[in-house]
């Protein structure tokens with residue numbers, strides 16, 4: 001069992017970060033050992049309590065990587081993803097991880113197509129392999145793959161069987177991203193009500209709903225959430241760590257124990273290692289999500305930041321940034337110029353605004369302060385020329 005940090009923070013919801021397992025299943029993404037160690041360390045520093053760090057069945061290199069991560073003293077639980085079978089449990093043993101997630105399909109389709117099993121035979125496997133993994137010294141969680149397309153009665157029986165077998169947690173996976181938040185709630189609520197097991201939700205973003213579904217699952221009783229940095233993962237990806245943590249804390253007042261200020265740097269690190277740049281507009285961590293251009297917004301923000309912000313950037317170690325562009329108004333321009341000791345009388349502002357719009361449209365971007373200062377000079381000159389027209 002892993003050594004938790006001496007003073008573990010209070011948590012209402014536990015983050016199980018699967019960047020190094022499902023995140024690496026993003027088509028074309030392959031982390032080196034050094035990248036995995038650096039990501040794991042950054043996650044540990046950010047306060048993540050658990051990492052699903054790889055799949056021992058993939059062979060010696062993956063096992064060695066897991067060994068390195070598990071022996072690093074990160075102060076978090078290092079967990080390996082395993083199919084529910086002896087070979088995968090043996091491979092996890094060689095990896096020396098703290099815990100295993102033993103995965104078994106829950107839907108009839110995956111049970112029959114992949115394993116040729118019926119529901120009763122699947123439960124039999126749980127009764128057989130959970131104790132085997134416990135005997136091997138692991139903490140054992142069970143992953144119900146494709147739970148979102150499974151029969152609800154079977155899921156209840158699965159939860160019962162998993163608890164009786166001695167696992168500490170059941171993961172309900174929306175493997176193909178088939179849920180919306182209402183259905184995610186309906187999936188989780190009856191199982192959370194009926195079972196004492198900790199329930200984890202693992203969402204996929206095929207319809208862009210993974211974060212919303214994860215929040216709905218928590219509302220329904222899930223206490224653990226499976227997420228990845230940047231939301232990378234199989235196909236459209238998983239629920240995004242920064243979005244889920246920020247929404248749990250900011251919208252629901254639920255503690256994750258994470259240091260949210262570390263999320264932007266974490267996102268950048270994973271973006272570099274995965275070759276998937278952080279989109280400028282990505283919630284919480286994107287370059288532009290606390291940047292403001294529109295005149296009406298900036299005029300409000302300059303008086304009271306609460307007028308036009310959803311989340312407080314300070315929580316994430318970030319700041320509001322005012323940019324000057326096509327939609328800037330006089331107050332934004334006066335503010336930007338004022339920071340450089342330049343005044344903006346109303347008559348000059350009236351001339352400057354169209355100049356700014358025109359240049360921003362031609363350049364198709366926000367303007368630099370040097371550009372704004374040059375346009376300001378032009379606007380001043382035009383205003384002076386009008387006030388004192390040359391006479392011939």
Ligand SMILES: CC(=O)SCCNC(=O)CCNC(=O)[C@H](O)C(C)(C)COP(=O)(O)OP(=O)(O)OC[C@H]1O[C@@H](n2cnc3c(N)ncnc32)[C@H](O)[C@@H]1OP(=O)(O)O
Pocket residue numbers: 022025055057058059083084085103104105114115145175234
């Ligand atoms: C929804 C998810 O994200 S599940 C996790 C997916 N992750 C991965 O696939 C990790 C990367 N995978 C790999 O490197 C390889 O697929 C390995 C090492 C796991 C297996 O490789 P191979 O032995 O060549 O098998 P292959 O990939 O062709 O087929 C998958 C096998 O896993 C079996 N399998 C799939 N899920 C399960 C399960 N939950 N329990 C037991 N067996 C399973 C399939 O039935 C199939 O078995 P078969 O080879 O006896 O037909």
Ligand SMILES: O=C(O)CCC(=O)C(=O)O
Pocket residue numbers: 022101102103104142143144145146171173174175176202204
């Ligand atoms: O079975 C599990 O643990 C979940 C596996 C997974 O990544 C998924 O179903 O999307």
